[in-house]
Amino acid sequence: MDLNRYYIIYKKSCRDKINKIVNDFKNIGLIIIRNELDKNKIKIPKRGFEDCNFIVFVDSTMLKQEKDFDKVLNSNMKNVLFVCDDELDMNLRTSYINLANLYKEKYNVIFEKFEECKKDEYKELLYIKEIENLDLRVKGLEKFKEEHGETKNYLVLKANTIYRKKMFKTARDLMDKALDIELKTSKENFEYANLLEEYYGEYTKAKKYYEEAIKLKPNYYDAYYNLAVLMSKIFNDYEKAEEYYDKLISMDSEDERAYYNKAIIVMSQTGDKDKAKALYERAIEISPKCSAAYNNLANLYLSKFEDYEKAKECYEKAIEIDKKDFTFYFNLANIYKIHYKDYNKAREYYQKSIKCEDNIYSRMNLAMLLEENLGDYREAIRNFEKVLEIQPGNKVIIDKLKYLDEKLMKNLTITLEKNK
Template structure:
């Protein structure tokens, strides 16, 4: 029997919005393998019966993502109540237990029952406090609904236990084997083989296995879709584009055309073909107006590449409207708002992003880092910024810039010089040739920790790795000025040769010339140069020291 002739089961996905990221992953994995997954993105409590029952009756199976938030959700439990009425209930449901779900011990089950009893009691108490009982149909309906949940919750949990429900980790590690076996897919079936392909970490090996399967199933659209996705992951954008376009020409079944156009848009964008990318994203939206990723990608393109901030914001807002539960979309919009100096609104969207779940710890680390920068540099919430930097580093210990910025915060806001040195040293381990970090360590050791040899070592290392960076010349020049004035002079002069517009170098060099070499006219010249670059060096004390009566920007009288 050919792949086209064989019935591919359809699965309805029931989950709590708090478990959105897990639902996204399961849907993507199963769809990539060629299984049709149905989700209701905009199901409201009032229309959940009609919409859900209409869909569940037409689909073969229902995955239930069981979590404590699922069991405490009126909408989710409404779906469960309706499912319990189906005579094929036990055959249809595919329960998946999410991490930290507490349902297996009697005490944990009692806590769930008590939760619903409390919800019923709260509504009844509110009802009794009303002066009039007119127009309370919805409240009565909710009380009845919660009462039905209370009656059925124990039975439902016992069924989940009897069915030997698997954990999310077990299913993910086994390539969803219990599910695909239950829905009638054999281990050598193309769908089962495709699920195994997705989990191969080595991209070259994955491509070989895809090609091997394509020899056996030369017309399988899902395999070509996986190959195109692989090229996309490998940054072979032209190759990916060609495979995606062939998929559209072949009218491949079971593959979302809007998703393909969105991915083609990514290929064009990465090749610098921005108008073509815009056209592809818009085509994806035309086919599926709910394609939130297309709106999000459009927003990023307008924002980062075309600097068209009006269209960028329009599409950021549309992507959030279509998918308010995407952590990455909220994070990207927050970054956009930060650039536009709308700091308070950016803060709101960073907080929304962090209240949602990230599957990718690197993306979560980056969001903590960006939020920390906002709190640190724009909102001056130093304690909160410190916690966000620490969260970023915990998730990604190799986040170089997070170590550096936390060090700056600890040094300037908290005056915690030992801790600042620790984080600069951690940054130095990640990027040992970064001259700015080495120079900053030198400054800490010289001016705050009284460790002159360590300061000298780091200044010299900074110069070794970047001889055209002026700051460490100033640092070591200042360090040596009292004991080794001639060496100090050479370093100041080298620094000024590298960058004659460094005001600190000019000022410190002027003081050295005056105090150690008595070169008054030359010192005066460099002092005036420092002031033209940065007026903060102009004080009456300094004017007297260098015999300058009055200073104006650009010269003196």
């Protein structure tokens, strides 16, 4: 099977572990599309992916989802490979490979399974990619060219290498030459657009090729989705983005991302809180473990409906789903501080937020809470000092620390006077 296109499924918390696979594949012209889960459930896309090879990265929480594994394994999809975390002792009823071994063997298992006819070419290019000296890498590529010719994957790696040498025009010419070899079908246009977007950040050109992919394949789901994201996040054309999300919903009413992203646009552009609320609720109905949707719905209840109890429930649900996102704890702490005046609870959740990720927002709010509401000046000083570590030279914090030191000294003097 020579599909030359990959789809990697992994949990958000495992992003750093799979970055090397993504970068290696892109460098030699193998398109690898990310599907980042914010939940444990393994979900193989329903349609339009018959020509994809799937790599499912498995961690300990996903191992517990045995029914999901059974569903994937019984789906008659021959193009699925499981990769496990280095630290796991896997006991699946299917083939899998350890991540460390995958890197060590230069993806040999993947290429043998999916790219038999090109495995030697890909492995050789990956060895060349590992050469840190760019001049020596170019020499290795020229030697490869003598043996294999100017293949598309050779041209892509050479373009990426020349790009790093800051020879941008030459790199672009090489990339264009690589594309002249194929760029004829909707799939090829989509792959090039994806490469332009993710690797080079050339969003205008990426948009053009996504549109060309849709011309060739009018219901190209992935192309519409990537276009919708581009139009909203890069071009700020929210009207067009919403149009694309509506198209996506008409094609697949079970993709929670379309409802979630459209809700964000609705709130930012029209402020229609009821419509946004319905969209977030639909996203949650489709994907009950979508923590981000619960968080945004909580924000909506808080700022637009002033329903603090509902907001608190949604933040708590987000935390129940994802206990590692500091923003959920931070938002819940703010509710306890501002709306319930429960300062001890607020302190607890600011501390939990910091435990997830030592961030300036929680440190600052905790320090202010300790000073203004709990009168714990020593702990306030400790947290303001942490803020100063994150933002050295912040004059406001320096002045605040000076003020609190003086206040502590004054309180100490008063106490000593009383005890005479």
